[in-house]
Every structure is written in structure tokens, then in C-alpha cells.
Amino acid sequence: MTTDTDPPKESFRLSMLIYDTRYRSTTIQVVALMAFMLAAAWLINNTMQNLAALGKPVEFGFFSEPSSYDINQHILEYDSRDSHLRASFIGLLNTLIVAVLGCATATIVGVLVGVLRLSKNWLVAKIMAVYVEMFRNVPVLLWIVLAMAILIESLPRPSAFRGDNPDATLKLFDSVAFTNRGFYIPEPLFSRSLGDIHLFGQSSLRMDVSLDLLAFVLVLGLSIFAARKVTARADAIQNATGERPTTWYINLGIIVLPTLGLLIAMGFHVGNPELTGFNFQGGIHMRNSLIALWLSLSLYTAAFVAEIVRAGILAVSHGQTEAAAALGLRPNRVMNLVVLPQALRVIVPPLISQYLNLTKNSSLAIAVGYMDITGTLGGITMNQTGRELECVLLLMLVYLTISLVISSIMNWYNNRVKLVER
Amino acid sequence: MSDTHAETVSYVRETMLPEQEPPVTETGVIGWMRENLFSGWLNTILTLLSIGFVYYVLSGLLPWVFQSVWNAESLDECRQIMKATWGETHGHACWAVIKDRWLQLLYGFYPPYPFAPDATVDAPPPEAMLPAYFRPNLTFVLLFIALAPVLFDRAPRKLLIVTAIYPFLMPWLMWGGSLWFPLGIAAGFVILYLVISMGQVRLGSLLAVIAGVIAALLWWSVIMGYVTAGLDQVVPISLPSVESRQFGGFMLALLLGVVAIGLSLPIGVLLALGRQSDLFIVKSLCVGFIELIRGVPLITLLFVASVLLNYFMPPGTNFDIIMRVMIMVTVFASAYIAEVVRGGLAALPKGQYEGADSLGLDYWQAQRLIIMPQALKISIPGIVSTFIGVFKDTTLVSIIGLLDPIGLSQGIRANQEWNGIYWELFAFIALLFFIFCFSMSRYSMWLERKLQTGHN
Numbered sequence: 001m002t003t004d005t006d007p008p009k010e011s012f013r014l015s016m017l018i019y020d021t022r023y024r025s026t027t028i029q030v031v032a033l034m035a036f037m038l039a040a041a042w043l044i045n046n047t048m049q050n051l052a053a054l055g056k057p058v059e060f061g062f063f064s065e066p067s068s069y070d071i072n073q074h075i076l077e078y079d080s081r082d083s084h085l086r087a088s089f090i091g092l093l094n095t096l097i098v099a100v101l102g103c104a105t106a107t108i109v110g111v112l113v114g115v116l117r118l119s120k121n122w123l124v125a126k127i128m129a130v131y132v133e134m135f136r137n138v139p140v141l142l143w144i145v146l147a148m149a150i151l152i153e154s155l156p157r158p159s160a161f162r163g164d165n166p167d168a169t170l171k172l173f174d175s176v177a178f179t180n181r182g183f184y185i186p187e188p189l190f191s192r193s194l195g196d197i198h199l200f201g202q203s204s205l206r207m208d209v210s211l212d213l214l215a216f217v218l219v220l221g222l223s224i225f226a227a228r229k230v231t232a233r234a235d236a237i238q239n240a241t242g243e244r245p246t247t248w249y250i251n252l253g254i255i256v257l258p259t260l261g262l263l264i265a266m267g268f269h270v271g272n273p274e275l276t277g278f279n280f281q282g283g284i285h286m287r288n289s290l291i292a293l294w295l296s297l298s299l300y301t302a303a304f305v306a307e308i309v310r311a312g313i314l315a316v317s318h319g320q321t322e323a324a325a326a327l328g329l330r331p332n333r334v335m336n337l338v339v340l341p342q343a344l345r346v347i348v349p350p351l352i353s354q355y356l357n358l359t360k361n362s363s364l365a366i367a368v369g370y371m372d373i374t375g376t377l378g379g380i381t382m383n384q385t386g387r388e389l390e391c392v393l394l395l396m397l398v399y400l401t402i403s404l405v406i407s408s409i410m411n412w413y414n415n416r417v418k419l420v421e422r
Numbered sequence: 423m424s425d426t427h428a429e430t431v432s433y434v435r436e437t438m439l440p441e442q443e444p445p446v447t448e449t450g451v452i453g454w455m456r457e458n459l460f461s462g463w464l465n466t467i468l469t470l471l472s473i474g475f476v477y478y479v480l481s482g483l484l485p486w487v488f489q490s491v492w493n494a495e496s497l498d499e500c501r502q503i504m505k506a507t508w509g510e511t512h513g514h515a516c517w518a519v520i521k522d523r524w525l526q527l528l529y530g531f532y533p534p535y536p537f538a539p540d541a542t543v544d545a546p547p548p549e550a551m552l553p554a555y556f557r558p559n560l561t562f563v564l565l566f567i568a569l570a571p572v573l574f575d576r577a578p579r580k581l582l583i584v585t586a587i588y589p590f591l592m593p594w595l596m597w598g599g600s601l602w603f604p605l606g607i608a609a610g611f612v613i614l615y616l617v618i619s620m621g622q623v624r625l626g627s628l629l630a631v632i633a634g635v636i637a638a639l640l641w642w643s644v645i646m647g648y649v650t651a652g653l654d655q656v657v658p659i660s661l662p663s664v665e666s667r668q669f670g671g672f673m674l675a676l677l678l679g680v681v682a683i684g685l686s687l688p689i690g691v692l693l694a695l696g697r698q699s700d701l702f703i704v705k706s707l708c709v710g711f712i713e714l715i716r717g718v719p720l721i722t723l724l725f726v727a728s729v730l731l732n733y734f735m736p737p738g739t740n741f742d743i744i745m746r747v748m749i750m751v752t753v754f755a756s757a758y759i760a761e762v763v764r765g766g767l768a769a770l771p772k773g774q775y776e777g778a779d780s781l782g783l784d785y786w787q788a789q790r791l792i793i794m795p796q797a798l799k800i801s802i803p804g805i806v807s808t809f810i811g812v813f814k815d816t817t818l819v820s821i822i823g824l825l826d827p828i829g830l831s832q833g834i835r836a837n838q839e840w841n842g843i844y845w846e847l848f849a850f851i852a853l854l855f856f857i858f859c860f861s862m863s864r865y866s867m868w869l870e871r872k873l874q875t876g877h878n
Contacts, residue, residue: 018626018628019626024628025700025701028701029702029703030703032703032707033703043734046735046737047733050732050733051733120458120461120465121461121465121469122458122459123458123459123472123476124468124469124472127472127475127476134856136810136859136863137810137855137856137859138814138852138859139814139815139828139855140814141828142828142848142851142852142855145828145831145832145848146844146852149835149844149848360718360720361719363721363722366821367820367821374721374722378725382725382729388730389733392729395718396714396718396726399719400718403717404713
């Protein structure tokens with residue numbers, strides 16, 4: 001016996017594209033795609049017509065022309081005869097510098113404020129609440145401009161440091177000068193330097209990497225690796241016997257002695273800034289713009305980080321702390337082994353998105369004249385060459401790349417902590 | 423043991439003692455201070471340090487704020503007055519700059535009497551019937567009337583009419599020009615609504631929506647121009663026009679903020695729905711758009727507004743910079759709103775979607791009646807903090823040369839009379855922003871508590 005379960009054969013009608021749910025989604029998608037492509041074609045067509053009318057075809061040749069402007073804060077050697085591409089590269093490095101400095105400071109200040117805001121001390125908690133509300137509710141651009149104004153208007157001129165009885169003196173054992181042209185801080189010098197290696201020849205990405213720094217990082221890394229081995233061995237002994245050998249002095253020795261030895265071997269000393277003529281020589285010159293940007297970005301972001309940290313700690317239920325205490329753990333072990341691992345899972349994703357925000361906000365550098373990628377590629381290069389389309393699109397691409405890199409790190413972390421979840 | 427004890431004790435109390443008052447050191451102000459300020463040596467040190475810090479800040483701040491100069495023409499004059507009064511120029515505010523420039527900081531170069539362009543606040547035109555800055559002030563007051571029924575459910579429902587009219591009234595009041603233009607724009611929406619509601623029965627919902635959109639676009643792009651021009655000839659009703667470059671100050675920040683906030687919520691919800699949808703192409707377009715916008719700083723989008731947007735338009739169109747900035751800020755805000763709303767959508771239990779399906783609701787009914795009310799409620803804190811962020815970010819327009827408070831402050835500081843002043847100016851601007859942002863955040867906390875239906 002056979003039953004015919006096939007529905008009666010239906011002929012395809014055009015109206016089924018809309019009324020039949022089997023085809024409707026395809027219809028909508030095709031319409032959406034066509035609309036999008038039409039809109040894109042319209043925009044591109046308009047742009048091409050407008051650019052042709054202006055006699056500016058899209059091309060990137062201007063990048064190899066000399067930039068003929070100066071960048072006052074540069075970590076790699078650069079002068080105005082270098083190409084626009086080199087200028088943009090220096091700008092990108094400046095963006096990354098202020099982003100890294102800002103993220104580090106914002107984390108330290110933010111964690112401190114967040115923890116103190118949960119303090120049982122009423123006064124301290126209130127002061128931190130005032131800090132958070134004050135910074136969160138005022139635009140970051142205002143903080144940046146204000147910080148710049150304070151630095152310029154209230155600090156002494158370099159000439160105030162001159163003479164037998166100067167108006168201003170160097171701070172911190174004569175090593176740091178706060179002037180209205182920026183901060184002069186000591187620089188590390190090596191009398192038996194290993195020299196530099198030159199990478200990337202004469203291209204726009206060329207850079208001199210100090211071998212001293214490389215050696216220092218290498219030795220430090222190896223020492224830390226060795227110290228972790230020692231700790232791992234101590235853990236193994238503890239697991240086997242219950243007794244934990246004291247390791248902190250071995251670790252300290254392993255980390256400190258080789259690096260100290262290396263520094264002595266390379267003849268490490270500190271070069272203090274010195275007043276010669278009208279300005280300071282020697283030392284590292286951090287411009288006002290960098291300081292203002294760094295300070296205000298990190299204090300502003302720290303207010304948000306503080307709230308994230310507070311929320312993260314509050315998210316760990318009190319029962320967890322009590323259970324840990326019932327197991328006989330000491331308070332700092334409760335924090336390290338029970339509260340922090342759970343709180344971090346809540347804290348880290350929004351924290352990284354704050355890092356992302358800080359990096360994007362660093363583009364406000366253009367308001368105080370710090371030459372980051374927005375100031376170079378999106379600022380002077382764009383104005384000098386008149387290539388708005390190319391410059392703005394490239395600028396967006398650069399920031400998009402940075403953002404995607406940071407958010408892929410965040411996704412990687414999220415996936416990693418997810419495995420721990422049950 | 424107990425026997426001997428019983429024999430040796432001569433008196434055993436048989437009733438309970440009344441409860442004693444807690445010791446003085448545990449109650450009242452002293453008890454509170456012992457618990458919250460001096461509970462241990464670490465806490466005591468922290469308290470003392472904090473008291474010192476607060477004293478240090480207040481001892482500098484209070485004299486600076488209150489022992490200040492209000493009447494002066496320039497910073498030099500301020501300093502002379504300070505020297506004469508207190509013997510020093512340090513530690514006293516010169517609020518005279520605010521007194522001198524507060525109108526500019528609030529309104530930019532918006533004409534106080536638009537029908538008499540040369541008149542100023544100090545020299546009003548003789549036949550001035552309306553007070554200075556009547557139009558922006560009225561727009562500002564109407565904003566709150568229009569917002570009231572949306573924000574507070576105890577406000578009278580009839581005010582919703584103001585809310586519906588406001589989007590068309592606001593541009594007319596601010597920019598002026600013919601009344602028929604905003605009415606024409608509004609008529610387009612009426613056409614859209616009519617076509618959809620009439621076509622619903624005959625054509626089905628999807629076709630009706632498409633027909634409505636096409637009809638409205640036709641009206642706006644082709645027919646409206648002739649109709650409004652004709653009506654303008656017959657019944658000319660218009661306000662004196664104000665050009666966009668005259669806009670500025672805190673008014674501009676509010677204008678940009680309100681427009682971006684108002685438009686970004688619906689667009690953001692649509693983008694979030696698109697991102698959650700099963701349609702692959704729609705989803706990819708939404709994801710691409712959201713990630714692109716969220717991945718770049720607002721300032722690059724403002725560069726697009728200031729230098730590129732005119733390239734994207736047909737040759738010969740040149741529309742105004744404030745409009746372009748509004749578009750880009752809205753685009754920016756809607757990408758962020760979309761992500762917040764998506765979080766709310768993802769947080770809803772799957773059962774809600776299935777429940778809606780089992781009731782036989784179609785997609786839009788399910789979204790409107792079941793999904794969105796809950797998803798939006800979950801995302802209120804995120805939405806409001808996005809709004810606060812957008813409002814603060816409107817200050818970035820000073821970088822592309824618009825005269826918002828920060829842009830104006832640069833001009834005032836470069837001015838010969840006020841060269842060298844900064845604390846007073848920035849404190850004033852910061853206070854303006856603080857008031858608005860802080861009230862927004864308090865409102866969202868209040869709303870969250872009000873909508874709280876769970877029991878924790």
C-alpha cells in the first residue's frame with residue numbers, strides 16, 4: 001500500500017516571491033542587496049564626477065613626495081625632507097605611544113579609585129565618587145584643552161631656571177624640569193653602548209632599534225622565565241610534600257642580578273637635562289601636548305575603569321567570599337583565589353573596550369597639536385596635498401585596523417575564560 | 423558542681439532585664455563615625471588624609487570662587503582690582519569674563535533679534551516686541567514640553583501632540599524661512615502613513631510599506647517643491663532666516679545632541695534587528711556598517727562631514743555644514759545604540775521569541791509587542807550612557823571649525839582682553855555639560871528603579 005504524501009504540484013507564480021515564506025526571505029535579501037549596490041554605485045559615481053571636475057583623480061603617489069613639515073615629538077629620526085608616508089608612520093607611532101601610556105595609567109588610577117570607592121571609609125568613598133562623576137560628565141576634549149592651558153599658562157618658562165637665584169628649580173634631585181615648553185626628564189645613557197641596528201634600509205618604515213634595549217629586554221625576559229621555573233618547582237614540591245620552600249629571595253636574585261650585571265657591563269648612567277642658553281639640553285623632552293593628552297585621557301578613562309572595577313567586584317556574590325573564609329583562607333588569598341578570578345571575567349571585556357575608546361579618543365590630539373596619525377595624515381598632509389578622500393579613508397582604515405586588532409584580543413580572552421565556565 | 427553552686431548562690435534573677443541602650447560610642451554621630459571613619463588604624467589614617475585633602479582643595483577653591491571679580495572689561499583690569507582689594511592676583515577668580523561673554527557661550531553668534539540683524543542685546547531695536555533670543559529659548563522650553571510625555575508617564579498624554587510636532591517645528595524656529603517647508607516635510611510622513619494604512623488591506627503589509635515609501639519619496643523629491651513654492655506665493659508665512667554659520671555655543675551642542683539622540687534610537691533599533699536577523703545579506707550589511715562606524719573615532723567621521731560628504735552628493739549640491747555634521751553624528755550614535763540594543767535582544771530568554779511565535783504574531787508584531795519592550799528595558803542604562811557620550815562628543819565639532827563652547831573659548835582666549843584666562847572659562851563650560859550629563863544619568867537610574875519588576 002502506498003500513500004501519496006506529496007502535496008499537489010503547485011505552479012510557481014510571481015506573487016509567491018512576496019507571499020510565500022519559502023521565497024520571501026530571498027526576495028527581501030535580493031532587494032536589500034540591490035538597494036545597497038545602487039546606493040554605493042550612486043555615491044561612487046557622484047564622487048568620481050566631483051573629483052574629475054576638480055581634476056583630482058584618486059591616486060596615492062603623493063605619499064612619496066617630501067612632507068616639508070616638522071613633527072616636534074618623534075621617536076624615530078625624522079625631518080621635513082622625509083616623505084608623507086614617513087610622516088604618517090611617525091604619527092602612527094605617536095598615536096600608539098600615547099595610547100599605551102594612557103591605557104597603563106588609566107588602569108592603575110582606575111583600579112585604585114574603583115577599589116577605594118568600595119571602601120568602608122565613608123569619606124574616601126565619597127571623594128572617589130566625586131572624582132568619577134566629575135570626569136565622566138564633562139567632555140574629554142574640555143579636559144584635554146584645559147590641561148594644555150594649565151601647562152602653558154602656569155608653569156615657569158625655561159628662562160626662569162637661569163641665574164644664581166632662579167625663580168624655578170629642577171625637581172626630584174635636580175633631574176626633572178617642569179617648564180611651559182614641556183617636561184624634561186632624565187634619559188638612560190650607556191657609555192659602552194652596543195649600538196643600533198638599522199631595519200628596513202632607506203624605506204619609510206626604517207627604524208633604528210637600540211641593541212642596549214634589546215639586550216635588556218632579552219635578559220629580563222630570560223630571568224623572569226627562570227624565576228617562573230623556580231616557582232613551578234616550588235609548587236610541585238608543595239603538592240608532593242605539603243611544605244612550600246621559600247623562594248622569594250631566589251626569584252629576586254634571579255631577576256635582579258643578571259639585569260643589574262648587564263646594566264653595569266653596558267655602562268648605564270642617567271643623563272639629566274641641563275639648562276644651556278635659552279633651553280634645556282639633554283634628557284628626554286616630553287612636549288606639553290603629549291603630557292596634556294596623556295594626563296587628561298588617562299584621568300578621564302580612569303573614571304570609567306573605576307566604575308567597571310567596582311561593578312566587577314560587586315558582581316561576585318558575597319556567598320563566595322564567605323565560603324572561601326569558611327574554608328579557612330586568609331583575606332588576601334580570598335581576594336587572589338576566589339574574588340579576583342571571578343571579578344576579572346566581568347571586568348576585562350569592558351576594560352578592553354575602554355582601551356579601545358582611549359585609543360580612538362587619542363585622535364583628539366589634533367586639538368592640542370600633538371602630531372599623531374590624525375595630526376599628520378588627517379591634518380597637515382591632507383591640507384598640504386588636498387587629497388581629502390585618500391587621506392580620510394586611509395585614516396579610517398588605520399583606526400579600523402587598530403580597533404579590530406584590539407577587539408580580536410578581547411574575543412580571544414573571552415573565549416579563553418569561557419572554557420573555565422561550567 | 424551545680425549543686426554546690428546552687429547552695430552558694432544566694433540570689434538568682436528570675437526575670438529578664440530590660441534591653442539596655444547601646445553604648446553612646448556605638449550609636450548616633452559618634453557610633454557612625456567610629457564605624458565609617460575610624461574603624462581601624464588604616465581607616466583612621468585614610469580619614470585623616472582625606473580630611474587634609476578636602477581642606478586643601480576647599481581652602482583654595484572657596485576663596486577662588488567667592489572672592490572674585492565680576493565687573494571688569496579685561497583680564498588686566500581684573501588683576502588690578504584683585505591687587506587693590508586683596509593685595510594679590512593669585513587665588514581669585516575673574517568671573518568678569520563670563521559676565522562679558524556668557525551670551526556668546528550660550529548662543530554663539532545667533533542674532534538676538536533676527537528681524538533686525540544689526541541689533542544687539544545692549545542696543546535692542548526700538549520696535550522689539552519679543553525678548554532677545556526668543557526663538558532659541560522657545561525651542562529649548564518646547565523641547566522639555568515635548569520630552570515630558572516621553573520621559574514621565576505621569577505627564578498629560580495630550581502633550582504627545584507637541585512631541586509629534588516638535589521635530590518639524592524645531593528646525594523652523596531655529597533656522598527660520600518659510601513655514602511651508604517643514605509642513606511639506608511633515609506632509610510626506612502623513613502620506614507615508616495614509617498609503618500604508620490604506621494599502622494594508624489591499625496589498626498586504628510588505629507591499630504597502632514599499633508603496634508608502636515610494637509615495638513619500640516622490641512627494642519629497644518631486645512634488646513638494648512646487649506645492650510649497652505655490653503656497654508660499656499665496657500665503658507667505660515665514661520667519662527671518664538665520665544662517666548655520668551663526669549657530670554656536672551651548673545651543674549648538676544641545677541642537678546636535680538632541681538631533682543625534684532623537685534620530686539614532688530608531689535607526690539603532692533597526693540596525694540591531696538587522697544584525698540579529700536570519701537574512702544573511704541584511705545581517706552582513708548591518709554588521710559591516712556597525713563595525714566600520716564603531717571602529718573609527720568620531721573625529722574621522724567629522725572629517726568626512728566637513729570635506730568628503732559634498733563629494734558623495736551629485737555635483738552642484740552644497741548642503742550646509744551643520745546638516746552634514748548632524749548626519750555623521752547620528753550615524754555614529756546609531757551604531758553604538760545598535761550594539762546596546764543588540765545586548766538587550768541577546769539577553770532575552772529564547773522562550774520569549776518562541777512564545778511570540780506560538781501566539782501566531784508576525785515578525786513586526788512580535789518585535790513591537792513582546793521583544794522590544796523587554797529588550798529596550800534591559801538596555802536603558804546602556805542607551806542613556808551612549809546618549810551622554812554622544813552629547814559630550816558634540817564638542818568635537820570645534821575641531822572642524824564649528825563654534826561650540828570649546829571653539830568659542832579658543833577665540834575668547836586668543837582675544838587681547840582675555841588673553842591668559844582659562845580656569846573660569848572652562849569651569850563655566852564644564853558646569854553646563856555636567857548639569858545636563860549628570861541629570862541624564864540620574865534620570866536613567868530613576869527609570870531603571872521604576873521599571874524594575876523582578877525581585878532581587
